[in-house]
Amino acid sequence: xxSVPGNSPSGHTVxxxxxxxxxxxxGAELGPFTVAYQTYGALNADKTNVxxxxxxxxxxxxxxxxxxxxGRPGWWKTMVGPGKTLDTERFFIICANVLGGCMGTVGPxxxxxxxxxxxxxxxxxxxxxxxxxxQAMLLDSLGIDDLFxxxxxxxxxxxxxxxxxxxxxxxxxxxxxxxxxxxxxxNIALHEVGRQAIMADPDWRGGGYLAHGTRPVRGLSVAxxxxxxxxxxxxxxxxxxxxxxxxRSTVSYGFDADFQxxxxxxxxxxxxxxxxxxxxxxxxxxxxxxxxxxxxxxxVLANAFAGSKTRFCVISFTSDWLYPTSENxxxxxxxxxxxxxxxxxxxxSDKGHDAFLLDEPDMFExxxxxxxxxxxxxxxxxx
Amino acid sequence: xxSVPGNSPSGHTVxxxxxxxxxxxxGAELGPFTVAYQTYGALNADKTNVxxxxxxxxxxxxxxxxxxxxGRPGWWKTMVGPGKTLDTERFFIICANVLGGCMGTVGPxxxxxxxxxxxxxxxxxxxxxxxxxxQAMLLDSLGIDDLFxxxxxxxxxxxxxxxxxxxxxxxxxxxxxxxxxxxxxxNIALHEVGRQAIMADPDWRGGGYLAHGTRPVRGLSVAxxxxxxxxxxxxxxxxxxxxxxxxRSTVSYGFDADFQxxxxxxxxxxxxxxxxxxxxxxxxxxxxxxxxxxxxxxxVLANAFAGSKTRFCVISFTSDWLYPTSENxxxxxxxxxxxxxxxxxxxxSDKGHDAFLLDEPDMFExxxxxxxxxxxxxxxxxx
Numbered sequence: 001x002x003s004v005p006g007n008s009p010s011g012h013t014v015x016x017x018x019x020x021x022x023x024x025x026x027g028a029e030l031g032p033f034t035v036a037y038q039t040y041g042a043l044n045a046d047k048t049n050v051x052x053x054x055x056x057x058x059x060x061x062x063x064x065x066x067x068x069x070x071g072r073p074g075w076w077k078t079m080v081g082p083g084k085t086l087d088t089e090r091f092f093i094i095c096a097n098v099l100g101g102c103m104g105t106v107g108p109x110x111x112x113x114x115x116x117x118x119x120x121x122x123x124x125x126x127x128x129x130x131x132x133x134x135q136a137m138l139l140d141s142l143g144i145d146d147l148f149x150x151x152x153x154x155x156x157x158x159x160x161x162x163x164x165x166x167x168x169x170x171x172x173x174x175x176x177x178x179x180x181x182x183x184x185x186x187n188i189a190l191h192e193v194g195r196q197a198i199m200a201d202p203d204w205r206g207g208g209y210l211a212h213g214t215r216p217v218r219g220l221s222v223a224x225x226x227x228x229x230x231x232x233x234x235x236x237x238x239x240x241x242x243x244x245x246x247x248r249s250t251v252s253y254g255f256d257a258d259f260q261x262x263x264x265x266x267x268x269x270x271x272x273x274x275x276x277x278x279x280x281x282x283x284x285x286x287x288x289x290x291x292x293x294x295x296x297x298x299x300v301l302a303n304a305f306a307g308s309k310t311r312f313c314v315i316s317f318t319s320d321w322l323y324p325t326s327e328n329x330x331x332x333x334x335x336x337x338x339x340x341x342x343x344x345x346x347x348x349s350d351k352g353h354d355a356f357l358l359d360e361p362d363m364f365e366x367x368x369x370x371x372x373x374x375x376x377x378x379x380x381x382x383x
Numbered sequence: 384x385x386s387v388p389g390n391s392p393s394g395h396t397v398x399x400x401x402x403x404x405x406x407x408x409x410g411a412e413l414g415p416f417t418v419a420y421q422t423y424g425a426l427n428a429d430k431t432n433v434x435x436x437x438x439x440x441x442x443x444x445x446x447x448x449x450x451x452x453x454g455r456p457g458w459w460k461t462m463v464g465p466g467k468t469l470d471t472e473r474f475f476i477i478c479a480n481v482l483g484g485c486m487g488t489v490g491p492x493x494x495x496x497x498x499x500x501x502x503x504x505x506x507x508x509x510x511x512x513x514x515x516x517x518q519a520m521l522l523d524s525l526g527i528d529d530l531f532x533x534x535x536x537x538x539x540x541x542x543x544x545x546x547x548x549x550x551x552x553x554x555x556x557x558x559x560x561x562x563x564x565x566x567x568x569x570n571i572a573l574h575e576v577g578r579q580a581i582m583a584d585p586d587w588r589g590g591g592y593l594a595h596g597t598r599p600v601r602g603l604s605v606a607x608x609x610x611x612x613x614x615x616x617x618x619x620x621x622x623x624x625x626x627x628x629x630x631r632s633t634v635s636y637g638f639d640a641d642f643q644x645x646x647x648x649x650x651x652x653x654x655x656x657x658x659x660x661x662x663x664x665x666x667x668x669x670x671x672x673x674x675x676x677x678x679x680x681x682x683v684l685a686n687a688f689a690g691s692k693t694r695f696c697v698i699s700f701t702s703d704w705l706y707p708t709s710e711n712x713x714x715x716x717x718x719x720x721x722x723x724x725x726x727x728x729x730x731x732s733d734k735g736h737d738a739f740l741l742d743e744p745d746m747f748e749x750x751x752x753x754x755x756x757x758x759x760x761x762x763x764x765x766x
Contacts, residue, residue, distance in 0.1 A: 026636035125636040185620040185644045186612065192645045193609045195638060196652070200601035202585060218583035226576045226609050234707075237568040243675060251673055253409035253508040255578060255665060259672065261568045262575045269579070280523065282638060289642065290634055292626060321704070326615075 009068045010036035010104025011061055011096070016137045016289055017216065028124035035138050036104025037061050037096035040080060041088035043144075046208040048378055050144050051086060052135060053095045054152030054159035057284050058069060058276055060103040078359050085364045085371070090381075091148065094136050098131045102277035109277045120279060121207035125224050127190045128155070128291045132162045136170070148378055149371065151175040152358030156261055156282070158291050161331065164312070175367065177315040177356045180327035181301050181334065182292035183307055187322060191285040194223030198278045207279055209360040220278040221269030228268045233319035233352030237261060300374045301330065302337035311377070312342040313370040315356075315363060322353040393419035393480070393487025394444055399520045411507035414446065418521050420444050420479035421488025423463060424471035431761055433527050434469060435518060436478045437535030437542035440667050441659055443486040444478045452514045452658045461742050468747045468754070472565030472622055473763075474531065478522055481514045483666035491662035492593060503662060504590035511538070511674045515545040519553070531761055532754065534558040536739030537706065538667070541674050547695070548687040549677055556757040559751065560698040560739045563710035564684050564717065565675035570705060573613055574668040577606035581661045603661040611651045616702035616735030620644060684713065685720035694760070695725040696753040698739075698746060705736040726753055
C-alpha cells in the first residue's frame with residue numbers, strides 16, 4: 001500500500017491528493033485531504049473480493065460499530081457481518097466517510113490549512129461525483145484496482161450509480177438501492193427545509209459557529225425531525241405509534257409531547273445533533289440536490305451506462321415515498337435501453353425509505369442471489 | 384339578530400358568551416369572547432339557505448377577499464361567488480375565523496382580559512369541537528337555527544364532520560373534503576416538526592414574543608415551508624418546477640436558491656409570516672392533532688353518526704398524501720355502517736392536498752350536483 005493509514009477515533013484515515021489534488025466539480029482544487037474509512041473482512045490474494053459500501057446522508061464509515069461517538073451498533077449491521085448478505089468471511093468491505101462528512105473525512109468542520117480554522121462555509125461545495133472521485137483515490141491508495149461490487153442505499157445508491165457511470169471498468173457489479181438517478185423537485189424542497197431550519201438558528205452564525213463556540217443544535221434537530229418523517233412510511237408510523245399517548249392516559253391540553261410519535265421524533269432530533277455536524281448536513285444535502293446523472297450525459301440517462309459491462313441489481317421498496325419505485329424504475333429503463341445486465345426487484349415492505357437499513361429478508365435474499373451469481377462470474381470461491 | 388356585529392379590519396365581529404361562557408374541552412371557561420366572521424350572499428326569508436364554510440389551518444374568514452392584510456383574493460375564490468358552486472346569489476355563506484386564530488377571533492395574540500396583555504401560551508388549548516361550539520354560538524347570535532350545509536377542506540372538513548356529530552339536527556348536509564376522522568401519526572409528526580421549528584426560534588420567547596416586541600418569523604417560516612410541501616404532490620412539484628434553475632443557467636455551488644422550487648418555497652415561508660401568528664399555528668395544529676371523532680364515541684366512528692339524517696358528500700383527491708383517500712374512505716365506511724345518506728367521490732387530480740382550494744372542475748361538478756339534490760329536498764328554489 002502506497003500510504004500508511006493512520007488510526008484515530010475516526011478509524012483508519014489516509015491523506016489523499018498529495019501528489020495531485022482533486023479537481024472538484026465546482027472548479028476548486030482539493031488536496032492534500034484526509035479520508036476516513038473502515039474495512040471489514042480480508043482482501044483475497046488477487047484482490048477480487050472488494051465491496052465498496054457507500055453510506056447515506058447521515059451515515060458514516062462505521063457499518064458495524066460500535067460507533068465511536070454513540071457506542072451503538074453500525075447502520076448496516078443487518079446487512080454486513082460473518083455469514084450475512086455482505087459476508088465479511090468472504091468479502092473485503094470498505095466504507096469511507098464521504099467528502100463533506102463529519103466523521104474524519106475532510107469537510108466543513110475540519111481545519112482549513114489556509115487559515116488554521118474550521119472551513120465552515122469556505123469548504124467548497126461538493127457533488128456526488130466528487131465523493132466518488134475521492135473514493136477512487138482511496139482505492140488507488142490501497143492498491144485496489146477494481147471493485148467486485150459497489151453498493152449503497154439512498155445517497156449511497158447514487159454513489160453506486162455514479163461509480164458505474166464514472167469508472168465502468170472498475171465496477172464488476174453495482175447495487176443502487178432505494179435511490180434515483182436525479183433528485184426530484186420534492187426532494188430538493190425537503191432538503192431546503194432542513195437547510196433553512198439550520199440557517200435560521202442564530203447559533204449557526206453564518207456557518208462560522210465552531211469559531212464562536214456555538215452549535216445550531218435546535219435548527220439541526222428540526223431538520224432531522226422533518227427528514228426522519230420522510231424516511232418512514234405512514235403505515236410504519238401508524239403501526240409503531242398510531243395515536244398512542246406517551247406516559248399519560250389523557251392529553252395534556254398543552255404543547256408537551258403528548259403522543260408517542262412526538263416523543264420519538266424529539267428523541268430522533270436530540271440524538272442526531274450529538275453526532276452530526278450542521279454544516280455537513282448542508283453540504284451533503286446540496287450534493288444530493290445537484291445529482292442528475294442524465295444531465296452529465298446530454299440529458300439521456302441511458303448514455304451514462306452505454307457499453308457498460310457492469311452487472312446491476314436495482315432494489316426499491318413499495319412504501320418508500322422519498323425514492324419511489326417509479327424513480328428506481330427509471331434507472332432500470334435506462335439500463336435496459338443500453339442492453340445492460342440488470343436485475344430489478346421491488347420489495348414489498350411497509351417500512352418506507354429506511355427499509356434498506358432494516359431487517360428485510362426479501363432484500364437479503366434478492367441481494368444474496370445476485371451476489372452469488374456475480375461471484376460465480378467473477379470466479380470467486382462459492383460461499 | 385340579538386347582537387349587533389361590529390366592523391373592523393377583521394370584518395364583522397361579535398362578542399359571544401356574554402350570558403354564558405363556553406366550556407372548552409380542556410375544562411377552561413371562555414367568555415365573553417370575540418368571533419370574527421364574514422358573510423357572502425343574502426339570507427332568505429325562512430333562513431333555509433345558510434352554508435357555513437369552515438376554513439383550514441392557515442385560512443380565515445375571507446373566502447373571497449380582498450384579504451385585509453395581503454390585499455389578495457380569498458382562499459376559496461374558485462368555489463364561492465356569483466354563479467359559482469357555492470353560489471352567492473343563491474346561498475348565504477358564513478365563514479368565521481376559528482377559535483385560536485389570528486384574524487379577529489379570540490386567540491393567543493388577543494388580549495387576555497385578566498392581564499391586559501396578549502394571552503400567548505396562557506390561551507387555553509382548544510379543540511376542533513370547541514371551534515365548532517363557538518360557530519354554533521355564532522349562529523345563535525345571528526338568529527340562525529340550522530345550516531343547509533356545512534362544508535370545508537382539510538381541518539375545515541374535520542369541523543364539518545364535528546358539526547354533523549355534535550349538532551346533527553342543525554345540519555341538513557355536510558361536505559367534508561380532503562380530511563380524516565382522526566389525525567394520523569404521520570400528520571401529528573408533521574405538525575410537531577412545525578411546532579418545534581417555531582419553539583426553537585429564540586424570538587418565540589416561550590410564547591411571549593408579543594410582549595417582548597419580537598416575532599419568531601424564522602421558525603414560523605420554516606414551519607410553513609415544511610408544511611407547504613405536504614400540501615402539494617410530488618407530481619405537481621415536478622410539473623411546476625422539476626429541476627429548473629432560478630434566474631441562472633448553472634448551479635451556484637452554494638446555498639442560494641439555485642432551484643426554482645427552493646425560491647418558491649422560501650417565498651411561501653416569507654409571505655406566510657406577514658399574515659399569520661406563530662402561536663396561532665401552535666394552537667390550531669394542536670387542535671387538529673387532538674381530533675379523533677371515534678374516541679368521543681367509545682372508539683366506534685360510526686356511533687358519531689348514529690341516527691343522522693344529514694346528507695353527506697365526502698370528497699378526496701388521488702394525489703393527496705396528507706389525507707389520502709383511504710382515510711376519507713374510513714368516514715364513508717362509518718356513515719355506511721349507520722345507513723347514513725352519503726355520496727363519496729375520489730377526484731382524479733395531481734395537485735395534492737391543496738386541490739380543494741384550486742380549480743378542480745370535477746370537484747365543482749360533483750359538489751354542484753350534490754348541493755342541487757340537497758336543495759331540492761330542502762325545498763330551496765332551483766338555481
